[in-house]
């Protein structure tokens with residue numbers, strides 16, 4: 001079966017004005033052939049200048065991640081024919097949110113700097129270095145250990161697209177690997193650092209990282225665990241934690257979100273003033289009902305009961321642990 005591959009090419013070494021362009025190759029594809037095998041075939045038989053990364057060819061090393069028909073995937077674990085049948089096309093581009101170096105190869109140095117920022121190794125409590133951990137304790141950090149550093153999550157991250165300084169889902173998943181380890185001696189310090197600007201609270205919960213991770217690391221889940229752990233440790237003096245507290249308080253009081261009050265509680269008075277024009281726009285578009293027209297919901301008693309019940313459950317859990 002002959003299938004056309006449209007591949008984004010880019011070679012800044014050619015000239016200072018080089019711009020990316022699409023080049024088409026027709027490949028004779030056999031049953032079971034992967035995108036990586038098709039790229040190798042193109043490089044072997046048609047164009048040895050085509051640049052891309054690969055190593056293990058078994059979805060282990062993470063080096064072959066590219067964008068296939070708009071989504072970040074491993075080239076070595078994506079079969080061409082099913083993909084072609086589903087999408088009717090084969091467009092191969094470099095990962096997003098990473099600067100292209102040449103063709104499909106991207107610059108991973110910012111990725112590794114972010115991983116370095118989370119101190120990607122255990123700094124154990126005295127005496128716990130060789131302590132055995134239970135299966136349950138290991139399960140708590142198991143998902144984050146599956147990461148192969150492919151960068152697909154960062155490539156799909158909406159927060160990273162807006163703010164290149166955001167630490168990103170891969171580094172945060174790695175951070176939970178150590179914060180969640182019972183032998184770790186610096187969890188609080190780690191959580192304090194992660195609560196700073198460009199840290200874990202900048203995630204906008206779009207779920208893309210979890211959706212496109214090829215190893216089921218579920219970075220968003222790890223981010224949620226980091227956030228819960230930080231709040232449980234009393235690290236609350238930051239806009240992210242304040243926003244959560246304001247949200248819980250708003251629902252407790254009126255049964256729904258009071259965006260205006262939440263903004264003041266999250267950002268403080270002065271920074272909230274700058275949000276007033278946005279607030280008006282949201283009201284015009286029906287995204288923020290006027291608080292005085294639609295204050296408390298009718299069945300607020302039911303909401304209060306949920307709070308009482310969950311509060312009781314929390315207390316019971318604490319007592320059991322104690």
Ligand code: SF4
Pocket residue numbers: 153156157158159160168169202203204205206207208209210219220223
């Ligand atoms: S859920 Fe958060 S970390 Fe994951 S891709 Fe979306 S914004 Fe990025």
Ligand code: SF4
Pocket residue numbers: 062146147148149150151152153154169170173212213214215216217218219
């Ligand atoms: S979390 Fe998943 S998508 Fe992100 S780098 Fe690790 S393996 Fe790749």
Ligand code: FES
Pocket residue numbers: 053054055056057058059060061062063064065074075076077
């Ligand atoms: S070549 Fe190693 S993950 Fe694809």
